[in-house]
Amino acid sequence: MNQFDANLILAQPFFLCSLILFVIGWVITFISACIIGASIHLIWVDIFYNLFLLLGTTLSVATQSLHHYRLVILAFIAGSLSLIFVCIDTALNVHTDTNNYAAKYSAAGAGMIFQAFVLIFWVIYFGAEDDSLAKRSINGFTVPRTPLTHGGAVGVTGAHDVVMAQQQQQQQQQQQNGQNLSSVVVAPASNYAYKARALYSYDANPEDSNELSFAKGEILDIVDNKGKWWQARNQNGAVGIAPSNYLQLV
Known part of the structure:
Protein backbone atom coordinates (compact mmCIF):
# COMPACT_ATOMS: atom_id res chain seq x y z
CA MET A 1 0.00 0.00 0.00
CA ASN A 2 1.36 3.42 -0.97
CA GLN A 3 1.93 6.15 1.59
CA PHE A 4 -1.08 8.34 2.45
CA ASP A 5 -0.85 11.62 0.54
CA ALA A 6 -3.58 14.21 1.22
CA ASN A 7 -2.36 16.26 -1.74
CA LEU A 8 -3.86 13.63 -4.06
CA ILE A 9 -7.28 14.60 -2.68
CA LEU A 10 -6.57 18.34 -2.78
CA ALA A 11 -5.51 18.01 -6.42
CA GLN A 12 -9.02 16.78 -7.38
CA PRO A 13 -11.49 19.62 -6.62
CA PHE A 14 -14.56 17.64 -7.72
CA PHE A 15 -13.81 14.76 -5.39
CA LEU A 16 -12.78 17.11 -2.57
CA CYS A 17 -16.06 19.07 -2.75
CA SER A 18 -18.13 15.88 -2.85
CA LEU A 19 -16.16 14.53 0.11
CA ILE A 20 -16.90 17.68 2.14
CA LEU A 21 -20.62 17.47 1.30
CA PHE A 22 -20.68 13.81 2.29
CA VAL A 23 -19.02 14.59 5.65
CA ILE A 24 -21.51 17.41 6.29
CA GLY A 25 -24.45 15.11 5.55
CA TRP A 26 -22.99 12.35 7.70
CA VAL A 27 -22.44 14.70 10.67
CA ILE A 28 -26.01 16.05 10.42
CA THR A 29 -27.38 12.51 10.37
CA PHE A 30 -25.17 11.41 13.27
CA ILE A 31 -26.15 14.36 15.50
CA SER A 32 -29.84 13.91 14.68
CA ALA A 33 -29.64 10.19 15.43
CA CYS A 34 -28.01 10.90 18.81
CA ILE A 35 -30.89 13.21 19.71
CA ILE A 36 -33.59 10.87 18.42
CA GLY A 37 -32.14 7.85 20.18
CA ALA A 38 -32.74 4.25 19.20
CA SER A 39 -36.25 4.64 17.77
CA ILE A 40 -35.01 3.88 14.23
CA HIS A 41 -32.26 1.27 14.48
CA LEU A 42 -31.66 1.19 10.72
CA ILE A 43 -30.32 4.76 10.77
CA TRP A 44 -27.43 3.65 12.99
CA VAL A 45 -26.63 0.83 10.58
CA ASP A 46 -26.54 3.39 7.77
CA ILE A 47 -24.34 5.77 9.80
CA PHE A 48 -21.62 3.21 10.49
CA TYR A 49 -21.87 1.70 7.01
CA ASN A 50 -21.30 5.09 5.40
CA LEU A 51 -18.50 5.90 7.83
CA PHE A 52 -16.52 2.87 6.64
CA LEU A 53 -17.38 3.73 3.03
CA LEU A 54 -16.13 7.29 3.57
CA LEU A 55 -12.85 6.16 5.15
CA GLY A 56 -12.22 3.46 2.56
CA THR A 57 -12.88 5.75 -0.39
CA THR A 58 -10.67 8.49 1.03
CA LEU A 59 -7.81 6.05 1.66
CA SER A 60 -8.02 4.57 -1.82
CA VAL A 61 -7.75 8.00 -3.43
CA ALA A 62 -5.03 9.28 -1.08
CA THR A 63 -2.86 6.16 -1.53
CA GLN A 64 -3.18 5.96 -5.34
CA SER A 65 -4.84 2.54 -5.04
CA LEU A 66 -8.21 3.46 -6.52
CA HIS A 67 -7.70 1.22 -9.56
CA HIS A 68 -7.37 -1.78 -7.20
CA TYR A 69 -10.58 -1.12 -5.22
CA ARG A 70 -12.79 0.55 -7.82
CA LEU A 71 -15.27 -2.33 -8.13
CA VAL A 72 -15.32 -2.86 -4.36
CA ILE A 73 -16.18 0.80 -3.79
CA LEU A 74 -18.95 0.69 -6.41
CA ALA A 75 -20.42 -2.41 -4.76
CA PHE A 76 -20.43 -0.72 -1.34
CA ILE A 77 -21.97 2.44 -2.86
CA ALA A 78 -24.79 0.34 -4.34
CA GLY A 79 -25.45 -1.19 -0.93
CA SER A 80 -25.32 2.20 0.75
CA LEU A 81 -27.80 3.75 -1.69
CA SER A 82 -30.29 0.94 -1.11
CA LEU A 83 -29.96 1.33 2.66
CA ILE A 84 -30.02 5.11 2.68
CA PHE A 85 -33.20 5.39 0.59
CA VAL A 86 -35.02 3.11 3.05
CA CYS A 87 -33.76 5.24 5.97
CA ILE A 88 -34.81 8.48 4.24
CA ASP A 89 -38.31 7.17 3.65
CA THR A 90 -38.57 5.99 7.26
CA ALA A 91 -37.24 9.22 8.78
CA LEU A 92 -39.45 11.53 6.70
CA ASN A 93 -42.61 9.54 7.34
CA VAL A 94 -42.30 9.16 11.12
CA HIS A 95 -45.20 10.77 13.01
CA THR A 96 -44.40 12.09 16.48
CA ASP A 97 -46.36 13.93 19.14
CA THR A 98 -44.07 16.94 19.28
CA ASN A 99 -42.82 19.21 16.51
CA ASN A 100 -39.38 19.16 18.14
CA TYR A 101 -38.83 15.48 17.45
CA ALA A 102 -40.42 15.78 14.01
CA ALA A 103 -37.75 18.37 13.19
CA LYS A 104 -35.00 15.99 14.36
CA TYR A 105 -36.29 13.26 12.06
CA SER A 106 -36.43 15.74 9.19
CA ALA A 107 -32.84 16.80 9.92
CA ALA A 108 -31.71 13.17 9.83
CA GLY A 109 -33.50 12.73 6.51
CA ALA A 110 -31.88 15.88 5.11
CA GLY A 111 -28.43 14.65 6.13
CA MET A 112 -29.02 11.34 4.38
CA ILE A 113 -30.28 13.12 1.26
CA PHE A 114 -26.94 15.00 1.20
CA GLN A 115 -25.11 11.69 1.33
CA ALA A 116 -27.33 10.13 -1.34
CA PHE A 117 -26.57 12.91 -3.83
CA VAL A 118 -22.85 12.48 -3.25
CA LEU A 119 -23.07 8.70 -3.64
CA ILE A 120 -24.88 9.11 -6.98
CA PHE A 121 -22.07 11.40 -8.10
CA TRP A 122 -19.49 8.85 -6.95
CA VAL A 123 -21.15 6.16 -9.07
CA ILE A 124 -20.27 8.29 -12.11
CA TYR A 125 -16.89 9.36 -10.73
CA PHE A 126 -15.68 5.84 -9.93
CA GLY A 127 -17.71 3.87 -12.48
CA ALA A 128 -17.28 5.85 -15.72
CA GLU A 129 -14.64 4.70 -18.19
CA ASP A 130 -11.53 6.85 -18.41
CA ASP A 131 -12.24 7.89 -22.02
CA SER A 132 -15.91 8.79 -21.36
CA LEU A 133 -17.10 12.39 -21.63
CA ALA A 134 -18.06 12.52 -17.94
CA LYS A 135 -14.66 11.27 -16.75
CA ARG A 136 -12.70 13.52 -19.11
CA SER A 137 -14.74 16.53 -17.95
CA ILE A 138 -14.04 15.70 -14.30
CA ASN A 139 -10.34 15.06 -14.98
CA GLY A 140 -10.12 18.49 -16.61
CA PHE A 141 -10.39 20.04 -13.14
CA THR A 142 -7.36 18.22 -11.75
CA VAL A 143 -4.90 20.66 -10.19
CA PRO A 144 -1.16 20.04 -10.80
CA ARG A 145 0.77 19.73 -7.55
CA THR A 146 4.07 21.42 -6.82
CA PRO A 147 6.40 19.42 -4.53
CA LEU A 148 7.38 21.04 -1.22
CA THR A 149 10.51 20.79 0.91
CA HIS A 150 9.97 20.12 4.62
CA GLY A 151 12.31 21.51 7.26
CA GLY A 152 14.99 22.34 4.70
CA ALA A 153 15.85 18.66 4.25
CA VAL A 154 16.06 17.16 0.80
CA GLY A 155 13.70 14.17 1.04
Whole structure:
Protein backbone atom coordinates (compact mmCIF):
# COMPACT_ATOMS: atom_id res chain seq x y z
CA MET A 1 0.00 0.00 0.00
CA ASN A 2 1.36 3.42 -0.97
CA GLN A 3 1.93 6.15 1.59
CA PHE A 4 -1.08 8.34 2.45
CA ASP A 5 -0.85 11.62 0.54
CA ALA A 6 -3.58 14.21 1.22
CA ASN A 7 -2.36 16.26 -1.74
CA LEU A 8 -3.86 13.63 -4.06
CA ILE A 9 -7.28 14.60 -2.68
CA LEU A 10 -6.57 18.34 -2.78
CA ALA A 11 -5.51 18.01 -6.42
CA GLN A 12 -9.02 16.78 -7.38
CA PRO A 13 -11.49 19.62 -6.62
CA PHE A 14 -14.56 17.64 -7.72
CA PHE A 15 -13.81 14.76 -5.39
CA LEU A 16 -12.78 17.11 -2.57
CA CYS A 17 -16.06 19.07 -2.75
CA SER A 18 -18.13 15.88 -2.85
CA LEU A 19 -16.16 14.53 0.11
CA ILE A 20 -16.90 17.68 2.14
CA LEU A 21 -20.62 17.47 1.30
CA PHE A 22 -20.68 13.81 2.29
CA VAL A 23 -19.02 14.59 5.65
CA ILE A 24 -21.51 17.41 6.29
CA GLY A 25 -24.45 15.11 5.55
CA TRP A 26 -22.99 12.35 7.70
CA VAL A 27 -22.44 14.70 10.67
CA ILE A 28 -26.01 16.05 10.42
CA THR A 29 -27.38 12.51 10.37
CA PHE A 30 -25.17 11.41 13.27
CA ILE A 31 -26.15 14.36 15.50
CA SER A 32 -29.84 13.91 14.68
CA ALA A 33 -29.64 10.19 15.43
CA CYS A 34 -28.01 10.90 18.81
CA ILE A 35 -30.89 13.21 19.71
CA ILE A 36 -33.59 10.87 18.42
CA GLY A 37 -32.14 7.85 20.18
CA ALA A 38 -32.74 4.25 19.20
CA SER A 39 -36.25 4.64 17.77
CA ILE A 40 -35.01 3.88 14.23
CA HIS A 41 -32.26 1.27 14.48
CA LEU A 42 -31.66 1.19 10.72
CA ILE A 43 -30.32 4.76 10.77
CA TRP A 44 -27.43 3.65 12.99
CA VAL A 45 -26.63 0.83 10.58
CA ASP A 46 -26.54 3.39 7.77
CA ILE A 47 -24.34 5.77 9.80
CA PHE A 48 -21.62 3.21 10.49
CA TYR A 49 -21.87 1.70 7.01
CA ASN A 50 -21.30 5.09 5.40
CA LEU A 51 -18.50 5.90 7.83
CA PHE A 52 -16.52 2.87 6.64
CA LEU A 53 -17.38 3.73 3.03
CA LEU A 54 -16.13 7.29 3.57
CA LEU A 55 -12.85 6.16 5.15
CA GLY A 56 -12.22 3.46 2.56
CA THR A 57 -12.88 5.75 -0.39
CA THR A 58 -10.67 8.49 1.03
CA LEU A 59 -7.81 6.05 1.66
CA SER A 60 -8.02 4.57 -1.82
CA VAL A 61 -7.75 8.00 -3.43
CA ALA A 62 -5.03 9.28 -1.08
CA THR A 63 -2.86 6.16 -1.53
CA GLN A 64 -3.18 5.96 -5.34
CA SER A 65 -4.84 2.54 -5.04
CA LEU A 66 -8.21 3.46 -6.52
CA HIS A 67 -7.70 1.22 -9.56
CA HIS A 68 -7.37 -1.78 -7.20
CA TYR A 69 -10.58 -1.12 -5.22
CA ARG A 70 -12.79 0.55 -7.82
CA LEU A 71 -15.27 -2.33 -8.13
CA VAL A 72 -15.32 -2.86 -4.36
CA ILE A 73 -16.18 0.80 -3.79
CA LEU A 74 -18.95 0.69 -6.41
CA ALA A 75 -20.42 -2.41 -4.76
CA PHE A 76 -20.43 -0.72 -1.34
CA ILE A 77 -21.97 2.44 -2.86
CA ALA A 78 -24.79 0.34 -4.34
CA GLY A 79 -25.45 -1.19 -0.93
CA SER A 80 -25.32 2.20 0.75
CA LEU A 81 -27.80 3.75 -1.69
CA SER A 82 -30.29 0.94 -1.11
CA LEU A 83 -29.96 1.33 2.66
CA ILE A 84 -30.02 5.11 2.68
CA PHE A 85 -33.20 5.39 0.59
CA VAL A 86 -35.02 3.11 3.05
CA CYS A 87 -33.76 5.24 5.97
CA ILE A 88 -34.81 8.48 4.24
CA ASP A 89 -38.31 7.17 3.65
CA THR A 90 -38.57 5.99 7.26
CA ALA A 91 -37.24 9.22 8.78
CA LEU A 92 -39.45 11.53 6.70
CA ASN A 93 -42.61 9.54 7.34
CA VAL A 94 -42.30 9.16 11.12
CA HIS A 95 -45.20 10.77 13.01
CA THR A 96 -44.40 12.09 16.48
CA ASP A 97 -46.36 13.93 19.14
CA THR A 98 -44.07 16.94 19.28
CA ASN A 99 -42.82 19.21 16.51
CA ASN A 100 -39.38 19.16 18.14
CA TYR A 101 -38.83 15.48 17.45
CA ALA A 102 -40.42 15.78 14.01
CA ALA A 103 -37.75 18.37 13.19
CA LYS A 104 -35.00 15.99 14.36
CA TYR A 105 -36.29 13.26 12.06
CA SER A 106 -36.43 15.74 9.19
CA ALA A 107 -32.84 16.80 9.92
CA ALA A 108 -31.71 13.17 9.83
CA GLY A 109 -33.50 12.73 6.51
CA ALA A 110 -31.88 15.88 5.11
CA GLY A 111 -28.43 14.65 6.13
CA MET A 112 -29.02 11.34 4.38
CA ILE A 113 -30.28 13.12 1.26
CA PHE A 114 -26.94 15.00 1.20
CA GLN A 115 -25.11 11.69 1.33
CA ALA A 116 -27.33 10.13 -1.34
CA PHE A 117 -26.57 12.91 -3.83
CA VAL A 118 -22.85 12.48 -3.25
CA LEU A 119 -23.07 8.70 -3.64
CA ILE A 120 -24.88 9.11 -6.98
CA PHE A 121 -22.07 11.40 -8.10
CA TRP A 122 -19.49 8.85 -6.95
CA VAL A 123 -21.15 6.16 -9.07
CA ILE A 124 -20.27 8.29 -12.11
CA TYR A 125 -16.89 9.36 -10.73
CA PHE A 126 -15.68 5.84 -9.93
CA GLY A 127 -17.71 3.87 -12.48
CA ALA A 128 -17.28 5.85 -15.72
CA GLU A 129 -14.64 4.70 -18.19
CA ASP A 130 -11.53 6.85 -18.41
CA ASP A 131 -12.24 7.89 -22.02
CA SER A 132 -15.91 8.79 -21.36
CA LEU A 133 -17.10 12.39 -21.63
CA ALA A 134 -18.06 12.52 -17.94
CA LYS A 135 -14.66 11.27 -16.75
CA ARG A 136 -12.70 13.52 -19.11
CA SER A 137 -14.74 16.53 -17.95
CA ILE A 138 -14.04 15.70 -14.30
CA ASN A 139 -10.34 15.06 -14.98
CA GLY A 140 -10.12 18.49 -16.61
CA PHE A 141 -10.39 20.04 -13.14
CA THR A 142 -7.36 18.22 -11.75
CA VAL A 143 -4.90 20.66 -10.19
CA PRO A 144 -1.16 20.04 -10.80
CA ARG A 145 0.77 19.73 -7.55
CA THR A 146 4.07 21.42 -6.82
CA PRO A 147 6.40 19.42 -4.53
CA LEU A 148 7.38 21.04 -1.22
CA THR A 149 10.51 20.79 0.91
CA HIS A 150 9.97 20.12 4.62
CA GLY A 151 12.31 21.51 7.26
CA GLY A 152 14.99 22.34 4.70
CA ALA A 153 15.85 18.66 4.25
CA VAL A 154 16.06 17.16 0.80
CA GLY A 155 13.70 14.17 1.04
CA VAL A 156 11.34 12.79 -1.57
CA THR A 157 9.80 16.19 -2.28
CA GLY A 158 13.16 17.95 -1.98
CA ALA A 159 14.63 15.59 -4.54
CA HIS A 160 11.84 16.65 -6.89
CA ASP A 161 12.89 20.28 -6.57
CA VAL A 162 16.51 19.43 -7.34
CA VAL A 163 15.52 17.37 -10.37
CA MET A 164 13.18 20.06 -11.65
CA ALA A 165 15.91 22.69 -11.30
CA GLN A 166 18.33 20.50 -13.23
CA GLN A 167 15.74 19.86 -15.90
CA GLN A 168 15.03 23.57 -16.29
CA GLN A 169 18.73 24.34 -16.75
CA GLN A 170 19.16 21.59 -19.32
CA GLN A 171 15.94 22.66 -21.03
CA GLN A 172 17.16 26.24 -21.45
CA GLN A 173 20.46 25.05 -22.90
CA GLN A 174 18.82 22.74 -25.41
CA GLN A 175 16.22 25.29 -26.40
CA GLN A 176 19.01 27.71 -27.26
CA ASN A 177 20.58 25.07 -29.49
CA GLY A 178 17.21 24.25 -31.09
CA GLN A 179 17.58 20.57 -30.28
CA ASN A 180 14.59 19.94 -28.02
CA LEU A 181 11.28 19.36 -29.80
CA SER A 182 9.14 18.78 -26.73
CA SER A 183 10.79 21.28 -24.32
CA VAL A 184 11.27 18.58 -21.67
CA VAL A 185 14.53 16.95 -20.66
CA VAL A 186 14.61 13.34 -19.51
CA ALA A 187 16.54 12.74 -16.28
CA PRO A 188 16.83 8.93 -15.85
CA ALA A 189 17.93 9.21 -12.21
CA SER A 190 14.74 11.03 -11.16
CA ASN A 191 12.54 9.87 -8.31
CA TYR A 192 9.28 8.44 -9.67
CA ALA A 193 6.87 9.23 -6.84
CA TYR A 194 3.53 9.02 -8.69
CA LYS A 195 1.67 6.59 -10.93
CA ALA A 196 -0.63 7.35 -13.84
CA ARG A 197 -2.90 5.31 -16.10
CA ALA A 198 -2.89 5.92 -19.85
CA LEU A 199 -6.32 7.13 -20.98
CA TYR A 200 -5.38 6.60 -24.63
CA SER A 201 -2.61 4.93 -26.61
CA TYR A 202 0.29 7.14 -27.73
CA ASP A 203 2.95 6.59 -30.38
CA ALA A 204 6.17 8.51 -29.77
CA ASN A 205 7.32 11.04 -32.33
CA PRO A 206 10.17 9.35 -34.27
CA GLU A 207 11.90 12.75 -34.53
CA ASP A 208 12.11 13.13 -30.75
CA SER A 209 14.04 10.38 -28.96
CA ASN A 210 12.80 11.68 -25.58
CA GLU A 211 9.18 10.64 -26.14
CA LEU A 212 7.77 7.40 -24.71
CA SER A 213 5.16 5.21 -26.42
CA PHE A 214 2.47 3.52 -24.33
CA ALA A 215 -0.80 1.65 -24.69
CA LYS A 216 -4.24 2.55 -23.34
CA GLY A 217 -4.66 1.35 -19.75
CA GLU A 218 -0.91 0.99 -19.15
CA ILE A 219 0.34 2.13 -15.73
CA LEU A 220 3.35 4.47 -15.84
CA ASP A 221 5.61 5.81 -13.08
CA ILE A 222 5.65 9.62 -13.06
CA VAL A 223 8.23 12.06 -11.70
CA ASP A 224 5.87 15.03 -11.30
CA ASN A 225 2.44 16.00 -12.65
CA LYS A 226 3.30 19.57 -13.63
CA GLY A 227 3.27 20.88 -17.17
CA LYS A 228 2.04 19.55 -20.50
CA TRP A 229 4.68 16.81 -20.66
CA TRP A 230 5.45 14.42 -17.80
CA GLN A 231 8.59 12.35 -17.41
CA ALA A 232 7.43 8.74 -17.27
CA ARG A 233 8.77 5.20 -16.96
CA ASN A 234 6.93 2.09 -18.14
CA GLN A 235 6.90 -1.36 -16.51
CA ASN A 236 9.83 -2.46 -18.69
CA GLY A 237 12.02 0.35 -17.33
CA ALA A 238 11.98 2.49 -20.49
CA VAL A 239 12.13 6.20 -19.64
CA GLY A 240 10.76 9.11 -21.65
CA ILE A 241 8.23 11.91 -21.70
CA ALA A 242 4.48 11.61 -22.23
CA PRO A 243 1.70 14.15 -22.91
CA SER A 244 -0.14 14.87 -19.67
CA ASN A 245 -3.58 15.00 -21.34
CA TYR A 246 -3.17 11.30 -22.19
CA LEU A 247 -2.60 10.35 -18.53
CA GLN A 248 -4.54 10.27 -15.26
CA LEU A 249 -2.99 9.99 -11.82
CA VAL A 250 -4.03 6.87 -9.91
